[in-house]
Amino acid sequence: MRRLDDWEVRWHKYPGVVLPEIPRGSAVVVLSGGQDTATCVMWAKRYFRKVYAVTFKYGQTLDLELRAAKTIARIGELAGHEIIDISEVSRLLSRTTSLVRASNLDIAWQGGRGVLPTTFVPGRNLLFLVLGAMYAYSVDSHHLVIGVNFADWVGYPDCRPDVFPPLEESLRQGMEWEVKIHAPLLYLDKARINWLADDLQAYQILYPYTHTCYRGERPPCGTCPACITREWGFKLSGLPDPLTTMGDQLPELDPL
Amino acid sequence: MNSVRIPESITPVVLVSGGLDSLAALVWTLNTYPNHRVHALTVDYGQTHAVEIESAKTICEKLGIPHRTIALPYTSLVNRNLGIRSEVEQWEDTTWSTSFVPFRNILLLTLGLGYSYSLSVGGAAVAFGGHRDDHSAFPDCRPAFLTHLESTFRISLGGNMEVHVLAPFVLVEKAGAIHYLAAVDALDLAKYTHTCYLGIRDPKCDCESCVGRRLAFERAGVRDPLWEEVSDETIG
Numbered sequence: 001m002r003r004l005d006d007w008e009v010r011w012h013k014y015p016g017v018v019l020p021e022i023p024r025g026s027a028v029v030v031l032s033g034g035q036d037t038a039t040c041v042m043w044a045k046r047y048f049r050k051v052y053a054v055t056f057k058y059g060q061t062l063d064l065e066l067r068a069a070k071t072i073a074r075i076g077e078l079a080g081h082e083i084i085d086i087s088e089v090s091r092l093l094s095r096t097t098s099l100v101r102a103s104n105l106d107i108a109w110q111g112g113r114g115v116l117p118t119t120f121v122p123g124r125n126l127l128f129l130v131l132g133a134m135y136a137y138s139v140d141s142h143h144l145v146i147g148v149n150f151a152d153w154v155g156y157p158d159c160r161p162d163v164f165p166p167l168e169e170s171l172r173q174g175m176e177w178e179v180k181i182h183a184p185l186l187y188l189d190k191a192r193i194n195w196l197a198d199d200l201q202a203y204q205i206l207y208p209y210t211h212t213c214y215r216g217e218r219p220p221c222g223t224c225p226a227c228i229t230r231e232w233g234f235k236l237s238g239l240p241d242p243l244t245t246m247g248d249q250l251p252e253l254d255p256l
Numbered sequence: 257m258n259s260v261r262i263p264e265s266i267t268p269v270v271l272v273s274g275g276l277d278s279l280a281a282l283v284w285t286l287n288t289y290p291n292h293r294v295h296a297l298t299v300d301y302g303q304t305h306a307v308e309i310e311s312a313k314t315i316c317e318k319l320g321i322p323h324r325t326i327a328l329p330y331t332s333l334v335n336r337n338l339g340i341r342s343e344v345e346q347w348e349d350t351t352w353s354t355s356f357v358p359f360r361n362i363l364l365l366t367l368g369l370g371y372s373y374s375l376s377v378g379g380a381a382v383a384f385g386g387h388r389d390d391h392s393a394f395p396d397c398r399p400a401f402l403t404h405l406e407s408t409f410r411i412s413l414g415g416n417m418e419v420h421v422l423a424p425f426v427l428v429e430k431a432g433a434i435h436y437l438a439a440v441d442a443l444d445l446a447k448y449t450h451t452c453y454l455g456i457r458d459p460k461c462d463c464e465s466c467v468g469r470r471l472a473f474e475r476a477g478v479r480d481p482l483w484e485e486v487s488d489e490t491i492g
Contacts, residue, residue, distance in 0.1 A: 088326045092297075093370045126412045127366055134359045157414035166408040173404055174362045174396035 007199040014187045017196065019047055026050035026079065027143035027182070028136040030128060033068030035202075035210045035230070036147035036185055039193055041076045042202035043184045044145045050079040054135045056128055057083055058090035064218055067253040068211035074254060075209060082135060086127075093124060125158040126167065133171055133179050142178050149185035149193060151229065161186055190233025198239060208242045208251055219243050219250060259288050260420055267375035268422065269368045270383045272296040272323070274311030274450045276469060277385030277425065280433035283442045284424040285383045286319065296323040297371055299364055311450040318445060324371075328363070361386070361396035362405065365421060369409050379418030380409070387425040387433055389468065399426050430468060431475035438478050447481040459483045 001020055004012060011017040027044045031037045031053040044051045053076075055069040066083055073081035125148070132144050152159035164181045171179050185193050197203040212230045213220040220227045220243055234241040243250065262268065268289055270282045285294055298312040309325055316323035361384070368382035386397035395401060402421045410419040425433045437443040453463040473480045 084329055086329065089328065089367065092324065092326050092367070093374050124370070126409065127363075127370065130359065130362055130366055134363070137358060158412035162415075163408070163412045166404070166411055170401065170405045170408045171362065173398070173401040175359060176395045 010199065011196060014192075016182065016186050017043075017184045017188070019182075022047060023143060023180075024049070025143070026052060026139065026141040027145050028052045028054055028132055028139065028141050029078075029145040030132045030147065031055050031069045031072060031081070032147065033065040033072065033211045034147070035197065035207060035212065036149055036193055037069075038072050038076075038206040038210050039197040039200060039202045040145050040147045040184060041072060041078070041206060042197070042200040044143075044182075045076065046200065048143065050141075051076070052080040052135070052139050052141065053078050053082070054132055055081070055083045056131065057085045058087050058124075059094060062211075062216040063256060064211050064213075064216050064253065067256055068209055070256065071209040071254045072206050075206060080139060084131060084135075086131070089127065090124070093127075125156065126163070129167055129181065130171075136179060137175070137177060143180050143182060145182045145184070147185055148183050150187060150189045189236075190229065191236035194233055194237035194239050203239065203242075208246060209253060210243070211253075212243075218253070259424070260422075262289060262292065262381050262420060263378065263418065264291055265377040266379050266381050266418060266420075267293045267295055267372055268381040268383055268420075269372040269375070270294060270296045270321075271364050271368050271385075272298050272312045272316065273385075274298070274308035274315065275385070276446055276449045276451060276472075277387060277430065277433055278312075279315055279385070279442075279445055279449050280437050281383050281385035281422075281424060282315065282319065282321070283437060283440060283445070285422065286321075287440055288424075293375070294321055295371070295375060296321045297368055298323065298325040299367060300325055300327045301360065301363075307455055308450045311448055314448045315445060318448065326367075328367075359396075361394070361401075365402075365405055366409070369419065369421075373413070373417075379420075380413075381418075381420040381422060383422035383424070385425060385433065386423050387430050388428055389430045389472075397426070399423070402426065429475070430472035434472055434476040434478060438476065443478065444481055447484070449482065451482075457482075 004018065008018045025048065027048040029037065029040050029044050029051060031041065032055065041051065041053065053069070053073050055066060057066060070081065129144065129146065136142065136144050148159040161183070164183065168179060168181055171177065188196060194203065197207065211218060212226045214224040214226045215221045220230070222231065230241065268285055270278070270285050272278045272282055282296060296316045298309055300309055313323060365382055365384065369380045372382055373380035390397035402423050406419055406421040410417060413419065437446060451465050451469045452461050453465045454461065469480070
């Protein structure tokens, strides 16, 4: 094994964070504009020569999220950024879910059909991965980086680690083309993601441009499920949230 | 993969393109699962002709099936960099058939399964009309791939759901699908289908797709109702 950097030594026990071999070429990051995917951007920049990003616009996506993604792509000096509108698809799949229809946040707290939460859109994550792989294919990249993590495991079976190897194999068989799906945050909770972001400079460079709030407020509302999860993560990690502590210094996001 | 038992709480979704193969798949699904609600889905991924979508709509109306069409920004995703190529380039590229659309079936089947899941309880089922003539040209029509995608989707739903990719004609040739339509007395519907890549109606068209259709009808030993109508018109 190669000699690890200092930050890698701190993270090597978490599967997926440290790559045993430095891959060649480029990677595509699925970028949502949140802190997890911002961390993925800086992670990918450590390992790949060129980093592209792809952002999906679907029913629930707020303009602020897209603007955050766009700004992160600019500040992170990515080789390319594509925003793909799949709202029709999410309307198709949304019958069982509430979040896509926006506004009714209360429902997000309650259980959905069966054991899966109402925010679970069937096949959505799989679809994101397939679409991301398509984008990777079109920019001639064989690596896809996604920000799914421990917090997603409970409600979203399509964010669990056992999905990625079969999907890689499906794509290999269906396209006769190789793709590797990287999920560096897979085994990290929100606090550890913040620490990793700190190590990768994502916390310093990109976090002021991230967006989390479901209500679409900046600075965040602090009361919606997403804001509470974010605040909880920062509290556990002992780092201040730039969005709430920067005050007047909070930078503007790029317009769409 | 074929005529498996599916609980009635699952609504199979048939991927309907407006072509002959998907018509056969639709008829097969209706005959095999008469007690299920069946839905049809057409994906407009940019490179199809509007005629195809119209054909799909007409077929579903004739059969009385709920039908949805959705648009995918497919062209913006793949074609910009490699899809829309000049015809010369397409002929020169021998890696795949000239009509191979990267990721198409992966995407369509995933969408179909997702749609079916949203209409069902406890699982999902999708049917499509891929057949053996496609295998060499399209890696994403091969049975191994379909079985694999089925299990990938099942895992992505937590592993305890019923997930079925139904490909009734995957082991027979295109002529077999025509045979089936003739056998169940549904061949008449073939006159509403659309096949031509060039988007024209010409019995002598020599695009890959029309040639394949002619050949299949010859092999099946039946007349293509599409042209019966045309010749009637000409005579009339």
